[in-house]
Amino acid sequence: MSSLKKYDKDFLHGLLKDMLLIRRFEEKAGQMYGLKKIGGFCHLYNGQEGVALGSIRALDLTRDYVLTAYRDHGHAIACGMDPKGIMAELYGKITGVSRGKGGSMHMFDKERHMFGGNGIVGAQIPVATGVAFKSAYEYKLGKTKDMGVTLCYFGDGAIHQGAFHESLNLAAVWKLPIVYIVENNQFGMGTAVKRVSAVEDFAIKAEGYGLEGRTLDGMNVLSVYEGVKEVVEESRKTGKAYLLDIKTYRYKGHSMSDPAKYRTKDELENYKQQDPIVQLKSDLLEAKLLKEEEFKEYDNQVKKIVQEAVDFADESPEPPLHTMYEDIYAE
Numbered sequence: 001m002s003s004l005k006k007y008d009k010d011f012l013h014g015l016l017k018d019m020l021l022i023r024r025f026e027e028k029a030g031q032m033y034g035l036k037k038i039g040g041f042c043h044l045y046n047g048q049e050g051v052a053l054g055s056i057r058a059l060d061l062t063r064d065y066v067l068t069a070y071r072d073h074g075h076a077i078a079c080g081m082d083p084k085g086i087m088a089e090l091y092g093k094i095t096g097v098s099r100g101k102g103g104s105m106h107m108f109d110k111e112r113h114m115f116g117g118n119g120i121v122g123a124q125i126p127v128a129t130g131v132a133f134k135s136a137y138e139y140k141l142g143k144t145k146d147m148g149v150t151l152c153y154f155g156d157g158a159i160h161q162g163a164f165h166e167s168l169n170l171a172a173v174w175k176l177p178i179v180y181i182v183e184n185n186q187f188g189m190g191t192a193v194k195r196v197s198a199v200e201d202f203a204i205k206a207e208g209y210g211l212e213g214r215t216l217d218g219m220n221v222l223s224v225y226e227g228v229k230e231v232v233e234e235s236r237k238t239g240k241a242y243l244l245d246i247k248t249y250r251y252k253g254h255s256m257s258d259p260a261k262y263r264t265k266d267e268l269e270n271y272k273q274q275d276p277i278v279q280l281k282s283d284l285l286e287a288k289l290l291k292e293e294e295f296k297e298y299d300n301q302v303k304k305i306v307q308e309a310v311d312f313a314d315e316s317p318e319p320p321l322h323t324m325y326e327d328i329y330a331e
Contacts (some may be wrong), residue, residue, distance in 0.1 A: 003195070003222070003249045004283060004284070004287045005287075006067070006224075006288060008046045008136075008220075009289055009311070011057075012280070012284060012290075012330075013284075013290070013294075013298075014223075015053055015054070015057065015221050015222075015280060016277065016280050016281060016284065016295070016298065017298045017301070017302065018053055018078065019049040019050065019053050019221065019276060019277045019280070020079065020277060020298055020299060020303070021052070021077055021083070021305060021306070022040060022045060022049045022052070022073070022074045022077050022297075023046060023049060023277060023284065024303055024304075024306045024327070025073060025077060025083055025086070025087075025306050026044045026045050026074070026304045027045045027307070028087075028306045028307075028309075028310060029042065029044070029073065029087070029090055029227075030042075030044055030066060030256065032087075032090070032091075032310065032313075033256050035227075035315070036199070037091055037313075038090045038091060038092075038104070039069065039092065039103075039303040040103045040104065041103070041104055041105060041119075041255055041256075041323045042090065042104045042255060042256045042324060043070050043104065043105070043254065044050045044071070044073070044250070044252045044256070044265060045073055045074035045187070045250070045254050046248045046250065046251040047223070047248065047249050047251040047271065047272075047275070047276075048074060048183060048185060048218065048249070048250055049074055049221070049277065050066045050218055050220060050221035050224055050248070050276030051074075051153075051181070051183050051218045051224055051246050051248050052074040052075045052077075052078040052153075052222040053074075053078050053221055053224075053225075054218075054220075054222065054223070054224025054225040054228065055151055055181060055224055055225070055228040055246075056075065056078040056079060057078075058225055058227075058228040058229035058232050059080060059151065059224055059232065060150070061080070061112055061114075062113075063133070063135075063146075063148035064113060064143070064148045064149045064150065064151070065113045065115060065128070065132075065148060065149075065150040065151070065233070066079055066113060066114050066115065066150075066151050066153075066289070067115045067116055067118070067124045067127060067128040067131065067151070067152050068116065068117060068118070068124060068152075068153035068154070069105075069117075069118055069121070069122075069124060069153060069158065070104070070105035070117070070118065070119050070313070071155070071250075072094055072104075072105065072106075072107045072116070072117040073086060073090075073104070073107065073182075075114065075117075075153065076097070076107035076109070076114060076117070079109060079112045079113070079114040079255055080112055080302075081097060081107065081109050081112060081114060082097075083284075083305055083308075083309040084307060084308065084309045084312040085097040086107060086309070087306075087309035087310055087312065087313040088100070088309075088312060088316050089102060089103065089104075089106075089107060090103065090104055091313040091315070092318070092319070093313055093316035093317065093318065094316065094317055094318065094319040094320070094323065095312065095313075095316040095317075096313075097109060098117075099323065099326075099327065100317060100318075100319045101145070101319070101323075102117065104172065105118070105119040105323040106118070106119065107327070108169065110307070115128075115131065119237070121154075121155075121157060121158050121159035121161065122154055122158035122164055123163070123262075124152060124153075125152055125154055125158070125161070125164050125167045125180070126162045126163050126166065126167050128151075128167075128178060129150075129152070129167040129170055129171055129176060129178060129229070130149050131150045131178075132149075132150040132171065132176040132177050132178035132241075133174065133176055135147050135148040135149070135150065135176075135177055136174065136176050136177055136239055137173065144314075146236055146237075147177040147179045147197050147231045147235075147236050147239060148177065148189050148236075149178065149179060149235045149236050150177065150178045151178075151179050151181060151228070151232075152178060152179070152180050152181065153181045153183055153258070154181070154182060154183070155182070155183055155184075155185065155188065156172055156182055156183075156184045156185065156186070156187070156188055156193050156197070156202065157187075157188025157189060157196075158188075159182055159202055159205070159254040160196070160197070162169070162182075165172050165209075167180075168180065168205075168206070168209040168211060168241070168243065169188070170210075171208050171209075171211070171241035172209045172210045172232035172241060175238070175239035175240065175241075176239060176240050176241055177235045177236060177240075178235070178240070178241045178242075179228065179231055179232060179235060179242045179243075179244060180241070180242065180243045180244065181228075181244045181246055182202045182243070182244065182245045182246065183218070183246055183248055184202065184218070184245055184246060184247050185248050185249055185250040186249055187250070187262070187263075188255065189258070190253075190254060190258060190260070190262045191262075192262070192263075201215065201245065202243070202245035203215045203243060203244070203245040205243060206242070206243035211240075211241050211242060211243055211247065211271050212231075212240070212242055212243075213242070213243040214227060214231070214242065214243075214244050214245070215244075215245045215246075215271065215309060216228075216244055216247070217246075217249065218246040218247050218248030218249075218276075219247070219248060219249070219274040219275070219279065220276065220277050221279075221280055222278060222280070223274050224246060227244065227246075231244070245272050249271040249274075251268065251271070251272065273290070281295055287300050
């Protein structure tokens with residue numbers, strides 16, 4: 001708690017407010033899915049807010065990049081994407097960030113360097129490695145003053161994919177500025193990590209490719225921020241890749257169709273005691289850097305933003321029929 005003194009108050013309040021925005025957005029998305037306003041797959045981020053917020057706050061999105069998997073609403077909000085466009089995308093409306101063609105798993109914003117949102121397990125890992133190659137190549141050609149760093153997120157279920165191992169090998173050989181982040185929420189769909197992985201400490205896997213691996217507490221947003229900031233700064237200077245095993249927990253099932261009966265209520269409640277929003281709020285209150293009334297005001301503000309996003313999605317038109325033939329080839 002004493003470490004809070006080194007941060008600007010606005011920065012800390014921004015973390016708290018944006019984590020709260022992600023939480024309220026996901027709660028509302030779950031409600032809208034239940035009302036059948038959202039179709040298809042939908043993977044919520046409740047509980048993991050500290051990972052996306054803490055890590056993306058360590059970036060400069062004018063030169064750095066973000067690629068993630070299908071549980072991507074939180075990363076999109078952390079990158080500064082408009083909740084209205086994200087909700088409209090969930091609805092499949094033409095005003096969505098991917099014109100209603102991507103849905104929950106394919107949030108994308110070229111201007112903010114948010115390159116998805118990918119629906120295939122682990123598919124974003126080699127793509128992100130290619131983005132890091134582009135950054136390193138431009139730097140070597142003298143087109144940039146320093147290297148942009150790519151953050152590549154994936155779940156613990158993706159780490160046994162061949163693409164993961166091939167990508168880490170290339171990142172080490174070619175000295176690519178990339179940070180691979182395992183959002184280790186303890187379950188690959190409904191299967192616990194310990195049942196499918198011979199090695200539960202994923203940071204160890206980095207050694208096999210001559211890289212450095214680290215483990216971070218994903219339920220503490222400041223621990224994530226500090227840990228990611230350190231490796232991003234080093235990667236930007238040296239082109240050194242890292243593998244981070246960020247321990248977190250999802251409160252909901254794998255997707256909206258998963259009742260999550262493979263875990264106990266006690267386990268779920270135990271993790272909720274470590275909630276990243278509750279932790280930061282508690283620390284700020286104790287340090288007298290936050291008042292309860294301010295928190296309530298933030299909560300009211302984000303609820304209003306989320307409701308406006310729902311209203312926007314409700315009122316937006318469906319994509320015209322002819323748009324199904326568009327966005328197939330890049331011009």
